[in-house]
Amino acid sequence: MFDTYSEKERLNILKKYQIIDTPSDSAFDKITKFATQLFNAPISLISLVDEDRVWFKSVEGLDLTEIPKEKGFCGSVILSDDIFEIQDISKQPTNSQNASICKELGLRFYASVPLKVEGKYNLGTLCILDKKPRVLTEKEKETLKSLAGLAIEQLEHHFLAKKAIQTQEHTLDMMEALYESSNYSKSFIGKDLRIIHTNQVTKDICKVIFGREPQKGDLLLDFILPIYQSEFKELYKKVLAGESIETEKIEGENWWKFRMMPVYDKSSTIIGIAHSLENITQQKNMTKKAKDLKNNLDILAQNFPDGSISLIDKNMKVLYTGGQGYKIYNIEPTRFFGKHVSEMLIPNLYRKLQEVIPQIWRGLTVSYEVDYKEQVFLTKVSPIKNKNEQIETFVLAVTDITNQKQKEIRIQKQNERLKEIAWQQSHEVRRPVATILGLINLIKMEESHEYVLSYLNYLQYEVKLLDEIIHKIVDATNEY
Numbered sequence: 001m002f003d004t005y006s007e008k009e010r011l012n013i014l015k016k017y018q019i020i021d022t023p024s025d026s027a028f029d030k031i032t033k034f035a036t037q038l039f040n041a042p043i044s045l046i047s048l049v050d051e052d053r054v055w056f057k058s059v060e061g062l063d064l065t066e067i068p069k070e071k072g073f074c075g076s077v078i079l080s081d082d083i084f085e086i087q088d089i090s091k092q093p094t095n096s097q098n099a100s101i102c103k104e105l106g107l108r109f110y111a112s113v114p115l116k117v118e119g120k121y122n123l124g125t126l127c128i129l130d131k132k133p134r135v136l137t138e139k140e141k142e143t144l145k146s147l148a149g150l151a152i153e154q155l156e157h158h159f160l161a162k163k164a165i166q167t168q169e170h171t172l173d174m175m176e177a178l179y180e181s182s183n184y185s186k187s188f189i190g191k192d193l194r195i196i197h198t199n200q201v202t203k204d205i206c207k208v209i210f211g212r213e214p215q216k217g218d219l220l221l222d223f224i225l226p227i228y229q230s231e232f233k234e235l236y237k238k239v240l241a242g243e244s245i246e247t248e249k250i251e252g253e254n255w256w257k258f259r260m261m262p263v264y265d266k267s268s269t270i271i272g273i274a275h276s277l278e279n280i281t282q283q284k285n286m287t288k289k290a291k292d293l294k295n296n297l298d299i300l301a302q303n304f305p306d307g308s309i310s311l312i313d314k315n316m317k318v319l320y321t322g323g324q325g326y327k328i329y330n331i332e333p334t335r336f337f338g339k340h341v342s343e344m345l346i347p348n349l350y351r352k353l354q355e356v357i358p359q360i361w362r363g364l365t366v367s368y369e370v371d372y373k374e375q376v377f378l379t380k381v382s383p384i385k386n387k388n389e390q391i392e393t394f395v396l397a398v399t400d401i402t403n404q405k406q407k408e409i410r411i412q413k414q415n416e417r418l419k420e421i422a423w424q425q426s427h428e429v430r431r432p433v434a435t436i437l438g439l440i441n442l443i444k445m446e447e448s449h450e451y452v453l454s455y456l457n458y459l460q461y462e463v464k465l466l467d468e469i470i471h472k473i474v475d476a477t478n479e480y
Contacts (some may be wrong), residue, residue: 027154035126041130042129044060046125053077054074061315076126077125085111086111086133087134193236198214232258240270256280313393325400349379364383365383376402378398380395
């Protein structure tokens with residue numbers, strides 16, 4: 001049964017097969033040659049009906065590649081699924097345009113089978129032509145249909161091959177785009193360790209180190225430093241056995257990271273190696289600086305017996321925090337790394353920090369005290385400038401000064417009490433002291449031994465009185 005469809009649909013399918021105007025193909029030529037031999041016909045062809053022409057993919061016995069669509073029978077044949085046979089063209093109406101080209105060539109016999117693809121669309125025909133009238137037997141008709149089936153298979157093979165090539169080309173284009181978009185070296189290596197594809201970054205690196213750019217087909221080991229070639233040869237064997245490997249090497253002052261992974265096809269068979277090379281010198285240097293900074297901060301934190309010291313970035317994220325204060329509360333400081341500073345500070349401290357932050361970004365160092373419940377915290381916030389004099393981080397030092405504050409309050413109270421005691425007792429002390437001083441002067445002037453003894457008794461009494469007053473003062477002081 002003939003499937004109905006529009007001519008536009010059919011032409012779109014024909015276009016999809018991408019076969020019009022392609023070079024000759026031996027697979028199609030064998031079919032037309034076999035048809036002429038099998039049917040003892042001088043002419044056989046495989047035609048494809050385009051928008052305004054009939055193009056011959058293969059033709060045997062005729063020196064033509066195409067004819068106008070309206071001059072041949074093929075344009076009409078594709079409108080039916082049945083075998084089309086004209087036993088004697090000379091008996092066709094003289095005004096028939098379809099028969100005109102056959103009559104011009106002296107042809108009398110025409111038989112064809114439509115070439116149907118996707119179970120629906122007739123793209124062209126397989127034809128045999130003769131210069132004498134003839135009638136096909138049923139067996140010959142079946143044979144012609146079988147040959148048409150072979151032609152259809154070749155059309156499908158052509159389409160699938162084209163599609164596979166386009167898919168491969170698309171994959172290669174994507175791979176190249178992916179490789180070239182990377183800012184580090186990438187290469188695709190075959191199982192024979194020869195380069196299949198490599199990006200420009202790889203070429204630039206190799207040009208500097210080896211004096212030449214790697215090309216497709218070059219041996220990868222030629223672009224590995226001699227001291228590492230034996231090691232990498234063994235590594236590549238492991239990768240081709242299914243192992244993914246990452247290793248780092250230093251050459252002079254530069255650090256390089258090598259990544260090697262097996263590449264699989266759709267059937268999970270290893271077909272090569274994905275090889276990448278990245279200059280990680282800057283990362284290594286930054287890691288070392290970060291490690292040194294952390295060590296220095298750790299040392300500094302250990303000298304913070306009653307608090308913590310933290311490094312905060314411009315997004316208010318904790319880059320580092322530590323100090324003996326965390327041990328008091330049995331808290332692991334690393335839990336705050338990368339967290340917002342609000343998760344690390346008690347509410348009062350965070351609210352005060354928010355108030356002074358604008359001053360910090362202006363480059364000012366700010367200190368303040370914060371009371372929380374029965375504790376007092378001294379906070380110092382100091383901005384840190386980078387080499388461009390821009391502030392990107394700041395140091396937050398928080399110290400628990402509760403004990404210090406309590407001592408200061410006690411000392412202040414003691415001093416006030418001592419002043420009060422001294423003022424209250426000063427007149428009592430001055431009286432015996434004045435008496436003692438007076439008696440000493442009298443003793444110095446008196447010549448009579450009898451009077452001197454009397455003065456000494458008075459002196460002893462006053463000293464005893466003074467001693468009692470001093471004990472009272474000491475006892476009162478000890479109360480504080």
